[in-house]
Amino acid sequence: MKKILVMAALAICSFANAQKGTILVGGNIGYTSEKSEYRFSEDKTSTFTFSPKVGYQFNDNWTVGGEFAVSSSNNETTAGIEEKNNNFKLGAFVRYSVPLSQTFAVFADMGAGFQTQKDKVYGPGNAFSKYKADGMYVGVTPALFINMKKGFGLNFSIGGLGYETLSFDNNGADYSKFYFNFGQTFNIGISKNF
Secondary structure, three states, rough: HHHHHHHHHHHHHHOOOOOOOEEEEEEEEEEEEEEEEEEOOOEEEEEEEEEEEEEOOOOOOOEEEEEEEEEEEEEEEEOEEEEEEEEEEEEEEEEEEEEOOEEEEEEEEEEEEEEEEEEEEEEOOEEEEEEEEEEEEEEEEEEEEEEEEOOEEEEOOOOOEEEEEEEEOOOOOOOEEEOOOOOOOEEEEEEOOO
16 A cells, blocks of 8 residues: 555656746646445545646746546445446646745645536446536645755645535536635645756
8 A cells, every 4th residue: 555655646746846938747646535434334435536737837937727637436335325426627727836945936726627527326236327417616726846856846735725516417416615625635746847
């Protein structure tokens, strides 16, 4: 498990300390696992996310670009119900970077765009249903960049702030979610400034 976490940390990329006129390529890879126990049952959820970005730094502090994210989750209950969710997000981001020294910089990413989600629910016996939803998202994530050597560096973030909506087809439910998860998540990545 430790090897998987180290490999995932090395695969998490996000360029922060680029220079004017450069192309930035990066992204995140994430995995979460959650177990909820109730009086007579329990739920287990695992989620995998991949979210690359490509941008152009048009100024020493500002970068604009495109982003997308693909995530897949699986939720199993002791009641024999299994739910599989696939989510796809496509949007744009803007980044503001502030170098603190030759070694450190801070930055904040703001992303916004559209999202779609497909759910499949397998119940006891042969019960099966599927749902599709569309919506939007917006989020802000602050982070710290540490320049290790010749543009190679590490990126650290501990959460963000965001809002997202989903509207399910066929008169299904409409969802909206506001999140503020500073200190509840931790991301580390590597980056290279070209």
